[in-house]
Amino acid sequence: MRALGAALAAALAAGTANLCTIWQLTLVNGVVERWTDHDEDIQWGGYTWAATDAYTRTQTMARADMSVITTDMDTGVRTGLDQPDIDAGIYDNARITLWTLDWSASSYEPVELVSGRIGNITIEASGLVKFEFRSLTQQLQIRIGRTIGPACDADLGDTRCGVNLVSYTVTGSATAGTSASLTDSARTEGDGYYTGGRVTPTSGQNAGLEREVQDYTAGVFAVYDPWPYPVAVGDTYTAVAGCDKTDTTCATKFANLPRFRGFPQVPGADVAYSGK
Incomplete structure (x- = not known):
């Protein structure tokens, strides 16, 4: 149940409240964006909440059983969402909070509707941006911990792996390219190296x-x-070698077998089910 301030509750009861939605995006790089679906910018909390009419959302429902709350939000280019930024992942996992606010009485405390993070983002041909909102309870669905399996569960170069990536990092210039590939005809490493x-x-x-x-x-x-x-031809780049997480690659490519974090000798489920 949402707690309403006395003034806002009285305005709602009297039918004099003028409600709008405001929302705040906090990107993973620390940049904060603030928007409202009101027809004019709103000053509240010491910030300017920029007006946009290119915004709709599906129904948001809070449940007492802690189940995951999701809703879809549609917005357009007028909000300043830039397609290259979206493609670059700038908005991935951004923190988002929605409030409802009486725009005619800035002294009223807004009511938080829901808070969570941005999930899947899609861009339609018309320029409409659709992004999925995932409530904070979605984090409870993520499995945390280590599993036992044949593959190494460390990331190449991290503290558990210990490989010095300087020895496996190269630079170069593109001799051709597309949005999905970069070609450097001067590279001499074997297929699969990266x-x-x-x-x-x-x-x-x-x-x-x-x-x-x-x-x-x-x-x-x-x-x-x-x-x-x-x-583009001439674009410079850096590249880091790849690791397929096997003990053979760890030993032959990186000479790092003592720090291998997999369990290739542990029998798998196939052995257990075979009855041998």
């Missing part, structure tokens, strides 16, 4: 946008998530 690794343009329109390498063959870095812009 598969599962990272490639980051350091110049051009995609500068600083790191991507995971889906496949590396004959100097071509194919990435899972396309860049906002095609890679």
Whole structure:
């Protein structure tokens, strides 16, 4: 149950309240954006909440059983959401809070409707941006802890792995490219060397946008998530070798087997089910 301030409760009871929605986005890089569906900017809490009419959302419902609350929000380019920024992942997992506010009485305390994080984001041909809102209870659905399996569960170069990535990081310049791949014909490493690794343009329109390498063959870095812009000839980059998490790769490629974090010798479920 939401607690209402006495003044707002009285205005609602009298039918004199003028309600609108305000919402705040806190991006993972610390940038904060504030918007309202009112037809004019609102001053509240020492901040300006920018007006936009390109906003709708589905019904939001709070439940007492702590189940996950989700709602879809539609917004347009007039909110300042930029497609290259969305493609770059700037809005991924951003914190979002929605309030309802009486715009005609700024002294009234707004009522928080829901708080959570942005989930899936899709962009329609018309420019409409649709993003899924996930309440904080969704975090309770995430499994936390370590599992036993044959693959290493460390990240290449982290403290548990211990590999010095400096020895496995290279730089170069693109000789061709698309939004989904970067080609450097000067590369001499064997096929698969960078598969599962990272490639980051350091110049051009995609500068600083790191991507995971889906496949590396004959100097071509194919990435899972396309860049906002095609890679241009001459764009510089850095690339980090990939690791397939097997003990063989750990030993032969990185000479790091003593710190391997997998359990390839533990029998799997297939052995248990076979009855042997």
